[in-house]
Amino acid sequence: MIIMKPSSSTTSNDCGPSSRTTTTTSASSTKLALWTVSALAVSSGCHAFQAPVSTSVPATSLSPTPAYSLQGRTPRQRRPRSSTLQAFPSNPEESANAETTSTTTSSSTPTSTSLSSTVAPSLIQRAPLTAPLTRWISNRRAAAAASKQEDRSSSWTSQNMAIALPALLGLVADPVLSMVDTGFVGRMGPMDLAALGVCTSIFHMCFTVFRGSTVATTSLINSAEDPAEKRHIAKISLQLAGVLGSAVLLGLRFGGPAMLATMGVGSGSPMYKPACDYLFSRCWAAPAVVGIVVSEGAFRGNDDSKTPLVASAVAAALNLILDPLLMFPLGMGMAGAAVATAVSQVGAAGVYGWRLWKRNLLPQKADQVAPGTTPRIIKSILGANLAMLAKQGSMLVFYTMATALATRMGPMHVATHQIALSLFWLVTMWLDSGSISSQVLMGKNLNNRQKAKSLTKYMAKYSLAQGLAFSALVAGIGGFVPGVFTQDAGIQSLLLKCLPHLALQQTLVSVTLILEGLAIGGNQFRYMAAGTLASTVAGIYQLQKATSVVGIWSTAVNTFFGARLLNSIIGVTRVHLSLKKKEREESLSEDAVPLTEVAPSSA
Numbered sequence: 187m188i189i190m191k192p193s194s195s196t197t198s199n200d201c202g203p204s205s206r207t208t209t210t211t212s213a214s215s216t217k218l219a220l221w222t223v224s225a226l227a228v229s230s231g232c233h234a235f236q237a238p239v240s241t242s243v244p245a246t247s248l249s250p251t252p253a254y255s256l257q258g259r260t261p262r263q264r265r266p267r268s269s270t271l272q273a274f275p276s277n278p279e280e281s282a283n284a285e286t287t288s289t290t291t292s293s294s295t296p297t298s299t300s301l302s303s304t305v306a307p308s309l310i311q312r313a314p315l316t317a318p319l320t321r322w323i324s325n326r327r328a329a330a331a332a333s334k335q336e337d338r339s340s341s342w343t344s345q346n347m348a349i350a351l352p353a354l355l356g357l358v359a360d361p362v363l364s365m366v367d368t369g370f371v372g373r374m375g376p377m378d379l380a381a382l383g384v385c386t387s388i389f390h391m392c393f394t395v396f397r398g399s400t401v402a403t404t405s406l407i408n409s410a411e412d413p414a415e416k417r418h419i420a421k422i423s424l425q426l427a428g429v430l431g432s433a434v435l436l437g438l439r440f441g442g443p444a445m446l447a448t449m450g451v452g453s454g455s456p457m458y459k460p461a462c463d464y465l466f467s468r469c470w471a472a473p474a475v476v477g478i479v480v481s482e483g484a485f486r487g488n489d490d491s492k493t494p495l496v497a498s499a500v501a502a503a504l505n506l507i508l509d510p511l512l513m514f515p516l517g518m519g520m521a522g523a524a525v526a527t528a529v530s531q532v533g534a535a536g537v538y539g540w541r542l543w544k545r546n547l548l549p550q551k552a553d554q555v556a557p558g559t560t561p562r563i564i565k566s567i568l569g570a571n572l573a574m575l576a577k578q579g580s581m582l583v584f585y586t587m588a589t590a591l592a593t594r595m596g597p598m599h600v601a602t603h604q605i606a607l608s609l610f611w612l613v614t615m616w617l618d619s620g621s622i623s624s625q626v627l628m629g630k631n632l633n634n635r636q637k638a639k640s641l642t643k644y645m646a647k648y649s650l651a652q653g654l655a656f657s658a659l660v661a662g663i664g665g666f667v668p669g670v671f672t673q674d675a676g677i678q679s680l681l682l683k684c685l686p687h688l689a690l691q692q693t694l695v696s697v698t699l700i701l702e703g704l705a706i707g708g709n710q711f712r713y714m715a716a717g718t719l720a721s722t723v724a725g726i727y728q729l730q731k732a733t734s735v736v737g738i739w740s741t742a743v744n745t746f747f748g749a750r751l752l753n754s755i756i757g758v759t760r761v762h763l764s765l766k767k768k769e770r771e772e773s774l775s776e777d778a779v780p781l782t783e784v785a786p787s788s789a
Contacts, residue, residue, distance in 0.1 A: 325773065342644040346623045352491035354619035362502050364390075367523045368608050370509050372671045378520055379672065380597040381461035383604025384449045385524075387589040388442075389468065390611075391582040392434050393475045398574020399427065400483035401625065401706060406566055407487025408629055414553035419563055420484040420542070421549050426567065427480040431473030438469035449586070450593035457597070460520045467524035474535035481538035484547060486626065497537040504530035573711035580715075580722040584746055587726055592735050599735040602680040605671045606688060606739060613656055617696045620645070620652060621703030628707025628761070635765040638708075642758060645700050653696030660689035680735055687740045691747065698751040705757030713760060717753030724749045 364386050371382045403423045410416045438445075442465045443453070451457045478497070485493045505526050512522030542548050585607070592603035624645045631637040664685035668678035705714055725746030732738045 322773070342627070342641060345627060346620070346645075346648065349491055349623035349626050350619040352495040353486070353622040354616055362505075362612070365608050365612060366502075366505050366509055367527060368604065368671060370513055371520065371523055372605075374513075374519065376597055376601050376672070376674050376677065377456055378460050379604060380593075380600045381451070381457040381520065382464060382523075383589065383600050383607070384446065384451050384457065384593060385461050385464045385468075386604065386608070387449065387586055388438075388445050388465065391586050392438065392472070393479070395575055395578045395582055396427075396430065396476050396479045398576075398578045399423065399476075399480050399571050400486070401574050402567060402570030403480055403483030404486040404626065405570060405629060405707075405709075406563070407484060408626070414549070414555060415559065415563075416488065417547060417549045417553060418555050418559065419487075419567070420547055422560070422563055423480045423484065423567055424477060426571075427476045428473055431476035434476065435469055435472040438465065438472060442466060442469070449590045463519070463521040464524040467521040468528045471528035471531045474532045477535050478531065478538060481535075481542065484542070485538075486622070488545075488547060490545070493538065493541045496541075497534040500537050501530040501534035504533050570711055573715045574706075576715040577718045580719040584722045584725045584729075584742075587729055588738050588742065591729055591732060592738060595735065598674070598676045598680065601672065601674070601677050602684065602735045603738065605667075605677070605681055606684045606735070609660075609667065610688060610691075613660065613692060614695055614699070617652065617656065617692070618699050620649060620696070621699040624700050624703035625707035628704050632708060632765070635762075635769050638765055639762065642704055642762070645704060646697070649697045649700035650693070652700075653693030656692040656696065657689050660685065660692055664689060683736045684739045687736075687744070691739075691743060694744070694747050694751065698747050698754055701754035701758050702750070705754055705761060708758070708761030708764070710757045710760055714753070714757050717757065718750060721746055721749035721753060 367382060367386075368379070372379045403419070406419050406423075407416050410419060442462065446452070446458065446461055446465070451461050482494045482497075485491070508526035508529055509523055512518045512526050513520075514522075516522060518525065589600065589603060589607070592600040624641070627641055627645075628638060631641055664682070667685065668681045671681075672678060702714060725742050728742040728745040729738065732742055
């Protein structure tokens with residue numbers, strides 16, 4: 187700080203008659219004013235004192251005029267606050283701009299003494315130390331306000347229903363076909379119904395395992411930004427589906443008897459012949475079924491959930507018409523039911539193929555794919571598919587072993603298990619539609635932690651409400667179910683004992699499936715596969731203790747889904763921890779501002 191010493195020369199003024207008294211009073215007043223204003227300038231860090239100079243004194247004397255006189259006070263000259271420095275600039279650019287403004291203002295008044303040149307630089311150098319804290323508080327407030335605004339503006343219910351309802355009808359296609367077959371075959375006798383139960387489990391194991399391809403294809407196409415790359419992914423996925431479908435066809439045709447023997451239906455069993463009739467008559471549609479699974483993922487990845495709905499409707503209508511026609515008037519029996527199901531699945535595949543061509547979702551002549559894209563896509567498809575296939579495979583191993591155990595218990599137990607399993611799959615596919623919507627929505631909002639958190643809360647509440655509603659529904663209709671599928675009194679009695687457990691499981695299954703969808707949408711593929719495998723081991727352990735079909739549904743199934751629920755909770759937690767870590771890293775990268783020394787401004 188510069189303290190200006192008053193000159194000894196006398197100055198004509200109106201302070202009083204005596205020049206000596208005037209000089210003394212002027213010097214004391216000047217010194218007091220200088221110290222007072224200097225203290226204010228240092229404490230605020232932004233005000234600069236300007237001492238007016240008398241017109242009768244040369245500029246070189248730097249003798250300031252008193253800040254106020256005895257006759258009256260002269261207001262101090264202050265700079266506008268808009269031109270002063272900010273004590274704590276929010277970022278280095280604002281600090282530099284503020285310094286430039288101060289320098290310009292100071293240099294425009296050559297007779298003024300600027301204190302900002304000695305005070306402001308130290309404050310500016312300390313500003314970056316407080317900038318991270320200030321920015322963190324500001325970001326937290328902005329995030330809280332944005333979260334409240336998103337909760338008001340975004341309707342998770344409408345988004346959920348827009349995805350879940352069409353997906354629901356697409357998912358229930360296969361269980362509906364099985365239910366139709368079960369309803370018609372059940373009128374032929376308990377032996378044919380038991381054979382159908384064994385064959386349905388084999389087909390379910392062979393085809394449902396590729397449901398992981400639907401999840402993988404949806405995620406890969408949804409994450410691709412280039413339309414040409416989306417079409418390329420769809421093409422490679424369909425080619426892979428053709429290869430896998432052909433392998434399933436050959437495996438069922440030539441390995442069918444061995445599979446039946448593994449399920450407890452040997453060549454000497456009375457169920458062997460009807461089981462072979464159904465198995466061999468339906469296996470030729472395997473490539474179409476695997477193609478349907480992959481096509482469904484392609485349409486979901488392109489935000490089209492209506493095409494799977496149309497294809498499922500076509501399949502259900504064909505099966506409902508052909509089943510009674512081929513089984514009874516034409517006398518084909520079990521083979522007729524199998525042919526009706528196969529034709530309906532080929533019809534659904536035809537709908538998918540037509541819509542893929544109509545919507546230009548397959549590669550075009552003008553598409554240009556960068557070199558090295560194809561190997562990368564194949565690697566991504568195989569990696570995601572292997573993880574999801576492992577998850578689905580471990581689940582189907584549990585269901586298959588449950589069916590095999592029921593088969594060894596006797597025809598009455600396996601027939602009861604088939605009816606309960608068909609009803610369980612139908613309701614589970616309905617519940618799984620929420621899992622699909624949670625997966626898609628989580629994938630779309632994965633880069634926004636606040637939205638992902640809001641979505642998780644909503645889907646958890648939705649899964650609980652949905653599960654309770656379906657538990658009440660199954661409990662309410664339980665008394666009418668046995669008479670719809672069979673007239674055998676023994677099967678009806680066992681089924682009535684299984685239905686209470688089946689009803690209670692719907693809440694557990696609903697929460698589990700939706701949380702699994704959230705975890706998979708957060709790219710927890712490998713963890714979910716490993717956790718489902720561990721859950722399968724726990725379920726199989728309980729299966730070994732079951733002595734009747736009631737024990738299978740009361741203990742083993744509950745253990746299996748309870749372990750999966752725990753695994754899904756951990757998976758969702760991992761998603762949010764990864765999002766939190768990513769947000770912290772981004773915040774630290776933004777706050778990493780180098781401390782640059784600011785040179786003092788020259789007056």
